[in-house]
Amino acid sequence: MNRRDNTTKHHTDLVGSKQSIQRYLDLGLPPAKATLGFAFYAKYFTVDPAASDCAKRPLGKHCRTVALENADGSDNGLSGALTFEPSSEPGVLPTNLTASADGTCGAAAGTKCGEGFCCSSGGWCGSTEAHCGLSCQAGYGKCNGLTAIQSWQNALTNGVSDTKRGGHYYFDRNASLFWTWDEPEHISKKFVDVVDALGVPNVMAWSLSEDSLDWRHLLAIQQGVKKHCLSEIDGFNAAACTAKTTPRETYAVKPSVLTTRDTPAHYAAPIEPRGAAAGFAEVNAHGHSI
Template sequence: MLKSLVFSLMAVQAAMGSRFAMYIDQYHTVDLPGSDQTQEITHAIMAFAPSKQFNTDSSFTPFETVEAMRKRFGPDTKVMIAIGGWGDTAGFSDGAKDEASRTRYAKNVATMINNLGFDGVDIDWEYPGGNGEDYRKVPNSQKTGEIEAYPLFLEAIRDAIGKDKILSVAVPGKRGDMIAFTKEQGPKIWSSVDMVNVMSYDLMNRRDNVTNHHTSVAGSLDTIKAYKDIGLDTAKMNLGFAYYAKWFTTDPNSDCAEHPIGCAVVTLENPDGSDTGKSGALTFEKGNMASPPDNLKTSTDGTCGYAKGTKCPSGSCCSQYGNCGTGDDFCQAGCLSDYGECKGISVTDSWRRALKDGKTDEQAGGQYYWDSTANLFWTWDTPEIIDRKFKDIVTAEKVGGVMAWSLGEDTLNWEHLKGMQKGLGQ
């Protein structure tokens, strides 16, 4: 008996920190790795199904079949579907509002995952209770009912899909966005789910007015502790990692040269909550990181960039989204100077300076760079920071697993994926 207890304890300890959930989004499917590079990934989460889809009996078709997705991973990897995502809250709000709507929504989710062969579902509601992308148009005061409805919504989905299917949730990293995650509601939420994907990144966003790390050891640890405080067992948590850097335009009159962390930024969000175009993200893809191909052709269909192998015609700019044009949306911040002209700053050139001269905030455990030429502040994870997160958070706090967004955003050399695989092997 004692021997079996010892082996059971060893098994639990071995499993601690071994869960690896990976999002695969529909917009980054070029150059995805083969199964020989993804063996450590235990949960592959395809993103996204629209939240409104399940308020009716309409069918859903994912961007790739479950069978095709399974071939990208090891034989034991669970393939799941994520519902929602940033800016997609209306369907959840409607689905959660009363018992009848919750029952209908849950039944449709269960039907979908069973018919398509998914192993589970991830509810990515950003965010119940408010502070989502629509917070200026639909104020938080109109969403207070979601605080109590959210755990009931998850309970209905759990009942509908059964215990053989996996139910996970993606939850905010910033304390100010944890409106529905209270000490009273927390235990009701956690009891329905198998794992919690903690988005411990985007800790600086366009609603902030001074620079800070969008992801760091200190920031991620604070997020983990916030959820511990409302009753979430760390064994259910997946610590989140971002496969992208973020940049923010700083105020030319600020003191960023002396104090790059905590210096003023320009207005990053319009009064209606929309983006001013003065901040953004840059993924660790070949298209953003690698030198352009030698045989670039001139675009004939209005698209541009590394993946297309095309540049814009003379006088035209290539936007950060890979489209040619001449307006500010194409030629200002985010413009890809390797594939067209740019007016003003080039985010690509600034990022290259950041990579070359980036600095480590040893105390906070974050990588950053302030570009005085472009007045841009950069913040991102390096393999060294990833290693620290495993040691100082995953191991120290006995976190049950890790998660990353998203696989197709690390295609240059997979150094962030490899960094996480190394951390899991320690």
């Protein structure tokens, strides 16, 4: 899900991840060149309770969002992401906060805004939606309702596991926010249903520091890498991995794929003549110019 969507759905659920990789394989990508990615962050989106049935059916076509970007495509502050790191938790407010004299505010500045003003995530006092909305720093000025960080704590406490599609979600009716993210249980299942089932030998995550609160997502990936024989790290079972079989790799493009609009040609960049050679070239580690 991204801010171009207008109904709620998962961000990186198991079903969606598998379908995405399968599409590339159908187009002829060798499984050995595919990589399954994991997100060390959650995404949130503002929903429109007046125009949908989010309270009863928070996931899917019955729960509609508000417009999540401005007419020119720029961010309107009604969606975003939070990570699994200490900065995504409500901090302890200092007891000696003083009023800001230069417009700066927040934990870094150690000051709060004057009466009627809000402290933005960037540490500036003001009264716009960017200052007072979801990214407002609670306690360092006023905020218009729950902040994203406050709502995120509700999501972590009350999140729902979607066992059908493989992902976590939560609808915070007090903040009108829909949250979507992965927990370790979904990561483990992806190793079975994507890595093993499709023969994909590569995994990655974005990004390491974003899981620094308790490293639970990283540990789940480490366990998957060991259990599913992707790397000889501590705990690797050589005997079990020697006997392991993987799906046969197929490199041909399926004929049915070529009858749809999304053929390889639609993914390729247009071929344009190269310009005159530059006076120098950047060379990578293998001695090739790039």
